[in-house]
Amino acid sequence: MTVTLSRRNFLARTGVLGAMAVAAQGGLRLPAAHAQGADDLLGPIFSGLNPALQQLGIDAIAGLGCFLVPGPDDYSVQQGLTDERPGAFAAENHNFLINILDFDFVPLSDTGARAMTQALVTATTDIGLPQEIIDALGPELLGGADSFDDLIIQLAESDQTIPTGLVIAMYLNFAASQVNPASLIPSPFTAPFANLTWEEKGAALQAIEEQHAGTIDMLDSNLPQPVEVTASGLIKFAIGALLEYVGFGTYTEYAMFDPDNPMVLKGRPVGWEISGFKPGDLTSGDGWDEFIGYYGDVQDVEGSWQRGEGVLSND
Amino acid sequence: MTDVIVIGAGAGGAVVAKELAERGLDVLVLEGGPHHTDPENTWTRFENDCTELTRGYLRYGPGDRSKPWWLRETPQNSLIWQVSGVGGTTLHYYGNNPRAMAGTFMGYDGADKDAYDTAHPFPFTYESFIPYYEWVEYTLPVQTAAMGTKEAVFFRGCEGLGLPHNASKDVTKDSFRAQENAILQPGGTAGTTTDSAELVFPKATGCTFCGYCFQGCIEPRNAPRNLKAKRSTDNSYIPMAMTASQWRPGGKDITLVPDAFVVKILHEVLGSETVVTGVRWRDVNTGDVHEETAPVVVMAGGCVEDPRLWFNSDLPNPNGWVGKGFTDHFFDWVIGVFDEDTGSSKGVGSSARADFPGRGGLENVGLPPAIQAFSTQFSDAGIRGLYGNGLARTGEWDGDSGRLSGQEFKRIMSNVDNLLNILIITDDDVEEQNHVGLSTFPADEHGPIPKVTFKARNRSARTLANREWLANKGAELARAAGAKEVYRIDWPPLILHVQSTMRMGHSADDSVLDETGEARFVKGLFIGDNAALPNGIGGPNPTITSQALATRTAEFIFQKYFDGDPWVTTDTPIQSIDDRVTAAVLGQDQPDPDEGGGRGLPATGAGLPVLGGAAIAAAAMLRRRNGGEAPGSPDGVHDCTAARDCACKHH
Numbered sequence: 001m002t003v004t005l006s007r008r009n010f011l012a013r014t015g016v017l018g019a020m021a022v023a024a025q026g027g028l029r030l031p032a033a034h035a036q037g038a039d040d041l042l043g044p045i046f047s048g049l050n051p052a053l054q055q056l057g058i059d060a061i062a063g064l065g066c067f068l069v070p071g072p073d074d075y076s077v078q079q080g081l082t083d084e085r086p087g088a089f090a091a092e093n094h095n096f097l098i099n100i101l102d103f104d105f106v107p108l109s110d111t112g113a114r115a116m117t118q119a120l121v122t123a124t125t126d127i128g129l130p131q132e133i134i135d136a137l138g139p140e141l142l143g144g145a146d147s148f149d150d151l152i153i154q155l156a157e158s159d160q161t162i163p164t165g166l167v168i169a170m171y172l173n174f175a176a177s178q179v180n181p182a183s184l185i186p187s188p189f190t191a192p193f194a195n196l197t198w199e200e201k202g203a204a205l206q207a208i209e210e211q212h213a214g215t216i217d218m219l220d221s222n223l224p225q226p227v228e229v230t231a232s233g234l235i236k237f238a239i240g241a242l243l244e245y246v247g248f249g250t251y252t253e254y255a256m257f258d259p260d261n262p263m264v265l266k267g268r269p270v271g272w273e274i275s276g277f278k279p280g281d282l283t284s285g286d287g288w289d290e291f292i293g294y295y296g297d298v299q300d301v302e303g304s305w306q307r308g309e310g311v312l313s314n315d
Numbered sequence: 316m317t318d319v320i321v322i323g324a325g326a327g328g329a330v331v332a333k334e335l336a337e338r339g340l341d342v343l344v345l346e347g348g349p350h351h352t353d354p355e356n357t358w359t360r361f362e363n364d365c366t367e368l369t370r371g372y373l374r375y376g377p378g379d380r381s382k383p384w385w386l387r388e389t390p391q392n393s394l395i396w397q398v399s400g401v402g403g404t405t406l407h408y409y410g411n412n413p414r415a416m417a418g419t420f421m422g423y424d425g426a427d428k429d430a431y432d433t434a435h436p437f438p439f440t441y442e443s444f445i446p447y448y449e450w451v452e453y454t455l456p457v458q459t460a461a462m463g464t465k466e467a468v469f470f471r472g473c474e475g476l477g478l479p480h481n482a483s484k485d486v487t488k489d490s491f492r493a494q495e496n497a498i499l500q501p502g503g504t505a506g507t508t509t510d511s512a513e514l515v516f517p518k519a520t521g522c523t524f525c526g527y528c529f530q531g532c533i534e535p536r537n538a539p540r541n542l543k544a545k546r547s548t549d550n551s552y553i554p555m556a557m558t559a560s561q562w563r564p565g566g567k568d569i570t571l572v573p574d575a576f577v578v579k580i581l582h583e584v585l586g587s588e589t590v591v592t593g594v595r596w597r598d599v600n601t602g603d604v605h606e607e608t609a610p611v612v613v614m615a616g617g618c619v620e621d622p623r624l625w626f627n628s629d630l631p632n633p634n635g636w637v638g639k640g641f642t643d644h645f646f647d648w649v650i651g652v653f654d655e656d657t658g659s660s661k662g663v664g665s666s667a668r669a670d671f672p673g674r675g676g677l678e679n680v681g682l683p684p685a686i687q688a689f690s691t692q693f694s695d696a697g698i699r700g701l702y703g704n705g706l707a708r709t710g711e712w713d714g715d716s717g718r719l720s721g722q723e724f725k726r727i728m729s730n731v732d733n734l735l736n737i738l739i740i741t742d743d744d745v746e747e748q749n750h751v752g753l754s755t756f757p758a759d760e761h762g763p764i765p766k767v768t769f770k771a772r773n774r775s776a777r778t779l780a781n782r783e784w785l786a787n788k789g790a791e792l793a794r795a796a797g798a799k800e801v802y803r804i805d806w807p808p809l810i811l812h813v814q815s816t817m818r819m820g821h822s823a824d825d826s827v828l829d830e831t832g833e834a835r836f837v838k839g840l841f842i843g844d845n846a847a848l849p850n851g852i853g854g855p856n857p858t859i860t861s862q863a864l865a866t867r868t869a870e871f872i873f874q875k876y877f878d879g880d881p882w883v884t885t886d887t888p889i890q891s892i893d894d895r896v897t898a899a900v901l902g903q904d905q906p907d908p909d910e911g912g913g914r915g916l917p918a919t920g921a922g923l924p925v926l927g928g929a930a931i932a933a934a935a936m937l938r939r940r941n942g943g944e945a946p947g948s949p950d951g952v953h954d955c956t957a958a959r960d961c962a963c964k965h966h
Contacts, residue, residue, distance in 0.1 A: 068692065068720050081721055100369055198721060202701035209697060210704050240392035240693070240807060243718060247688035251728070252363035262359050275684035276730040277660060284360035286514040286534060287523030288661040290463035291506025295470055295493050295667075296480060299500075301459050303414075303445060304483035 013177040014170035015056050015193075018186035023052040053166055056190045060169035062094040063194030064242065067201045069093070069250045069274075078188060081198040088250040091270035096249035097242070101165040168238060169193070175204035208239050251275055256282075317341045317570075319872065320594055320609045322577045322624070324350075325403015326858050327844030327865040328615030329548035330451070332569050333556035334869035338879060342556070342569040343607060345596050347616065347761075348399025349378025350573035351406075351531070351549065360530040362685035366407075373398045373406050373531055377599045378574060387619055388754035388766040392695055393808035395767060397617055401573055402531075402549030404617070404811075408858060409528045409664030409680075410497040410545050412457045414448055414484055415860045416672050416742070416853025417441040421821065430673025432777075435640070435745040435850045438821035438830040446884050447863035452484070452495075453888045454555075455546040457859065460496040460666035461506065463524060464658030468735050468796050469667040469679040475795025476788075478669060486855075491669040494678070497546035497859070498522050498663055499892065505535060505544075506662075516542065526683060528664035541891050541900045551891040558899035562889060574599040576761050580612060580628040582837060589631055591839040597761060611876050615844040615865070618813035622751040622846070623765040625817070631836040636827050637817065638751035641767070642851035644675065644812040645774060645782050647739035647805060648690055649712060649789040651798030652727055659734045660684070669792065674781045675742040675854030677789050684731045691727070694718040695771060696805035706772070706805055710783075711790035716803040727802070735796060737789040740812070741782040742854040744775040751816050769808040814857050817846035819864075831875070832868030839876070841868055 012018070059075075066076040071087025088094075169191060176183045176192035179200045183192035196204060251271030258266050265282040272278060278285060319335055321328045324346040332344045351357065351372070358365065358372060365371045369384045375397045376384035387395055398404045417423050418431040420441040437444070451457070462470070473480075473491035481490035499521035504513045506524045514523045516538035523534040523544065532545030543550040559566030579595040593608035614621045622638030630637075659681045668678040682690065696717040697704035707715035719727055727734070754766035790801045819842075820826025823835055832847055834840040845861045847868070852860050866883060873879035889895065894906040 069725055070721055083722060083725055085725070087725065096363070100367070199701075202698055202720075206697065206702040206704075210702065234388075234390065236392045237389050240695075241394070244394075244689050244692040247692040247724075248367070248685045249363070251684040251688040252367070253361045254363045257361060257364060262361075262364065265361070271684050271688070274725065275687070275728050276732060277684045284527065284530075285509065285525060286511040286536060287505065287519070287525045288463075288509055288658075289507050290524040290658055290661045291501050292462040292464070292467055294459065295462055295466070296482070298480075298482045298493070299459050301482050301484055301492075301495070303448075304485045304487060 012184055013174045013192075015060070015173035015176075015184070015186075015191050016053070016170065018184060018192065019052040019056040019190050020049065022055070022186055022190050023049050052190065056173075057098055057165045057169040058094050059189040059191030059194040060172045061097050061165070062089050063189065063191060063196070063201065064172060065089055065091075065093040065097070065246050065250065067198060067205075068243065068246045070198075074188070075194055078195065079198040079201060085274050086270045087274075088246060091250045091252075092255040093246055093249040096252070096254045097245055098165040100245065100249075101168055168242065171208065171235070171239075172204065175207045176200070178207055179203045205239070205243075208235070251277075316608045317343045318609060318877065319343070319611045319613060320345065320607060321569075321613045321615060321843065322594065323347070323403065323615035323617065323620070323844065324401040324548065324553060324571065324573075325398075325615060325617065325844065326405045326408075326548055327847075327861050328403070328613065329401075329552035329556060330862045330865040331613050331615065331841075331843040331869045331872075333552045333559065334866055335873060336556045336559040336569045337563045337566045338873055338877075338882070339565045339567050340873070340877060341567060343609070344556070344569050344571045345575040345577055345594065345607075346399075346401050346571065346573045347576035347599065347620075348376070348401070348403075348573065350401040350571065354531055355533045355536055358531050358533055360525075360527045360533075362530070362683055365530040366686060368394070368396070373400075375399045379600065385759060385761075386756070386764055388756050388764060389768075389810075390766065391769060391771065391807065393767075393769055393771070393810060394693070395619060395810040397619065397810075397813075400549075401553055401571070402547045405547035405858065406531045406549065407529050407811075408545075408547065408856075409494075410547075411665055411668070411678065411856040412452070412455070412495050412497045412859035413486070413668065413670070413676075413855035414495075415441070415855055415857075416486060416670075418672055419850050419853045420444065427673050431742065431853060432744045432850050435815075435818070435820060435825070437849050438819060444863060444867070447867045448484070448859065450866055450883050450888050451859055451862045454891055455497040455551055456499075456890055456892065457495050457497050457546075458500050460494040460498065460663060461500050461522070462493065462666065463506075463662030463681075464656060465662065465679055465681050465735060466493070466667040468653070468657050469737075469792070472735075472792035472794075472796030473667075473669055476792055481670070486670040486672055489669075489671050491667070494663075494666045494668050495859075496663065496666060497551070498528075499542070499544045499546070511536075522663055524662040526661045526664075526681060529682070529686060539897050539900050541896050546891065554900045555889075555891050555896055558896065561899035561905060562893065562895035572596075575605075577616070577624060578604075578627065578761050580614070580624060580630060580837075580840065581606065581608070582628070582630065582840075589837045591837055602760070611839050611841065611872055613841045613843040613868075613872070614817070614846075615842070617844060618816040618846045619751055619765050619767055619810075621817050621842060621844065623753065623763070626753050627762040630834075630840075633836060634824055634826075636747075636825055639747045639749075640745040640815045640818050640825070641749040641751060641769070642743050642745055642814040642848075643749075643769065643808055643810050644851055644854060645741040645743045645771070645778055646809050646811070647741070647782055647786050647789075647803065648693070649737040649739065649786060649793060650691065650727070650802045650804070651735040651737070651793030651796060652800040652802070653733045653735060653797060654799055655797070656732055657735050658732055659687070659736065660731050665738070669788075670855070671785065671788070672853065673742060675785050676740045677785060677792060678738050678740065678856075680736040680738045682731070682736060684728070687731055687734065687736070688724075688728055690736065691719045691724060691802075691804060693806050693809065694804045695807040699723070699802075708783075708803070708805065710803065711787045711794065712801045712803040714802075716786075716805040718804065719802065727800070735793055735798060737793060739782060739785045739789055740854045740856070741778060741785060741851075743778040743781070743851045745815055745818065745850050746770075746775055746778075748773065767810065769810070771808050812851075812857055814845050814848040814851050817842045819847050819849045831871035832864065833871070833875075841872060843868055 065088030069088040070076040070083045073089040076082040172193040183195040253269045256265040256269045318340040420437040422440040481492040502520035505519040516535040519535040541554040556569040577596045581593040696706035699717040753763045817827045819828040843865045
């Protein structure tokens with residue numbers, strides 16, 4: 001397989017190259033380009049890279065979480081919008097969301113993941129990457145990038161499953177790279193999306209969500225029927241669901257739920273605290289003293305049609 | 316061989332099953348999801364544990380939560396919110412049971428007759444349908460809802476708009492009212508305390524205002540299953556169907572098989588007709604495949620699964636309308652922010668509504684925090700202040716429509732009980748473009764999966780105009796109620812009120828069912844759920860109309876295939892909270908009718924006439940059927956002396 005600039009762009013723009021840089025700093029060594037028996041190396045390489053790739057996913061999702069529900073955490077500080085009360089990060093929304101994504105909330109395994117990953121590779125073809133960014137990522141990694149590039153493409157074309165959380169993170173990062181290429185430098189976070197400002201994150205989400213921004217159109221233009229509309233629809237669905245689930249996850253009991261003692265929470269969930277829900281409680285409770293009465297003391301109504309009042313009488 | 320196979324134990328299938336079991340037929344009910352037999356000890360009501368779509372205990376998937384949910388493709392920003400299991404999506408519902416708009420029925424001749432989807436009416440008159448409404452309203456029972464704080468706030472807004480109060484089950488003009496709810500209204504300590512020790516049956520009866528309608532109803536604790544407050548079919552029709560032999564002479568208990576996913580409708584061609592012969596189903600837990608035969612099969616798996624099963628069974632579809640014409644009330648969402656307590660997280664999910672014939676309706680919705688947060692993020696109009704995704708609109712709300720984010724979102728969420736949510740329920744048109752087909756995604760263990768397509772931005776001009784009008788009206792209502800800030804979210808399709816994918820119609824050119832509910836192209840095959848509705852019923856919540864239609868369909872089945880007589884206009888229904896049903900559910904001896912049995916009192920020995928509101932509603936129906944005369948003393952049904960705040964005419 002010939003390694004092309006576009007594929008290197010793919011790795012860079014999805015944050016994977018940054019993750020590799022982080023892994024390399026931690027001592028990971030990638031095999032030489034075009035190593036023999038690349039198929040056999042898929043597993044070990046992914047195992048070696050796995051911590052960095054996991055961090056890539058966590059960073060991207062945490063960066064999204066604090067965009068919607070900021071707090072005093074480092075991700076919120078980086079985006080330039082904080083809040084003194086805890087937010088999505090303290091609620092462990094990133095763990096909530098990644099667990100769900102990897103549990104097939106968005107059906108990216110098999111056909112979907114391969115189609116989307118291949119589409120991402122193709123979509124990056126015509127988008128140049130500033131030389132200074134490549135330089136900053138470390139030229140010594142490029143040889144490894146070539147081989148890893150081959151491997152990830154092979155993975156995309158194989159029957160193995162790419163974790164959905166990672167694919168979603170790559171989409172967020174790809175959009176981040178469009179908004180601000182400097183975000184690709186993995187600092188302070190591995191994921192480019194987490195390195196954006198709050199306003200830039202909004203622009204990245206806009207790029208993903210609005211069809212005229214071209215991202216989704218590029219996907220469709222690079223995919224065969226009948227997957228075409230399916231893939232773009234999937235992106236719209238996935239991004240919409242992501243934002244909704246950040247809200248949902250942040251305000252649930254997720255981080256305080258104990259499966260071994262499910263009826264009583266381990267502590268007050270962040271979401272309950274910051275929404276004023278059930279002050280002081282750790283259980284769901286059985287009722288409220290909310291009964292007021294019946295409007296107009298009407299507790300017993302019948303149909304009016306039988307009384308000959310069935311015809312609409314709006315003036 | 317059995318008499319009737321019912322596929323699905325949700326809102327509609329449970330009704331068909333109970334009605335035919337009551338007539339003595341052998342009824343086999345196959346439900347793809349689980350049967351929650353001990354919810355009081357297994358349902359936490361925590362939002363992630365319960366309502367999270369992929370792994371919550373109320374999800375569309377197998378009961379074994381270590382297994383993935385059952386995926387459906389939605390090639391657009393949208394969500395299908397459906398529950399598998401006994402009770403179906405009534406496990407989620409708020410029990411709202413308004414009747415349909417009369418203008419959606421054939422023969423309607425009101426001044427507003429042109430304001431509806433006139434191309435797709437019910438193929439019979441509203442008047443002829445009322446006895447079926449009454450039958451279901453009595454059985455559940457349906458009652459006029461009590462107020463909590465959020466209802467009082469909503470009503471204040473309605474009054475501020477100058478809307479009149481509608482004290483009727485029928486809608487004849489723009490007006491507001493308390494919901495007609497299939498929720499047992501509060502009695503005893505219910506609604507008066509937060510002390511769980513006091514909220515135990517029979518000290519408490521009916522709704523305890525816990526605020527968890529969406530998480531499934533377990534209140535009041537210790538109540539027999541059929542006396543739980545919310546009348547989801549797992550608490551009402553299914554307990555009745557499973558015990559029919561005990562409370563109805565000649566009745567026969569259904570056979571209920573949960574975790575049984577039907578994968579094929581078996582059929583044969585006889586002459587020029589395709590005739591149903593049975594079903595093939597798969598045991599969700601073991602993977603074993605079984606077949607069962609019957610002369611009648613009733614599909615009631617919902618608006619998405621019915622067409623999927625039809626396609627996967629290779630049944631004929633000569634006019635191409637299977638799966639088409641999906642209506643969903645094209646919801647939208649307006650949030651009012653108050654500087655006072657609104658009680659939004661407390662009480663019944665919704666007990667107040669405003670109706671606008673020809674437009675749709677508005678209802679208040681109370682939510683706990685996670686789903687509240689979800690509702691503010693569920694948008695097709697981008698993020699307020701940043702981008703509009705081509706849809707950001709201005710109106711009676713503040714600024715642009717769209718998601719809330721950052722500090723604005725957090726501030727608005729800072730007190731969930733300072734919010735008033737208003738659901739926009741659009742009277743939407745039947746359109747071919749909104750449909751269920753099969754996906755190109757890999758099949759699951761039950762065959763090719765469904766693909767649900769909604770062209771939200773390209774809906775009919777009437778649908779879009781109705782939605783805009785209602786969104787503005789909702790914002791005005793919030794403002795009139797005292798909201799300091801008002802936001803419009805502009806939801807994408809939330810596929811929760813689902814109707815008409817296997818629609819009944821007067822024309823063979825654009826309907827799947829004839830006016831009896833039988834498939835035009837497969838004899839012996841009926842649809843018994845929301846999918847059979849001919850249209851979006853004008854905007855009211857669809858469950859009661861589906862259940863009334865399912866009752867009507869059951870009558871036709873009994874007449875055509877079992878040589879029986881109709882019963883709805885000649886017989887007296889038995890309530891799901893009747894002593895006889897309670898005794899059957901508890902495994903007790905049947906109560907002696909000479910000693911008060913059958914009056915809707917708990918068969919627990921406590922002797923408390925605690926369900927006064929239900930009895931009042933029952934009395935109203937019986938009075939009408941007796942020519943306006945009360946059947947007994949004081950009304951033959953309830954002991955109003957012990958029903959708190961009883962508003963009956965007898966004292």
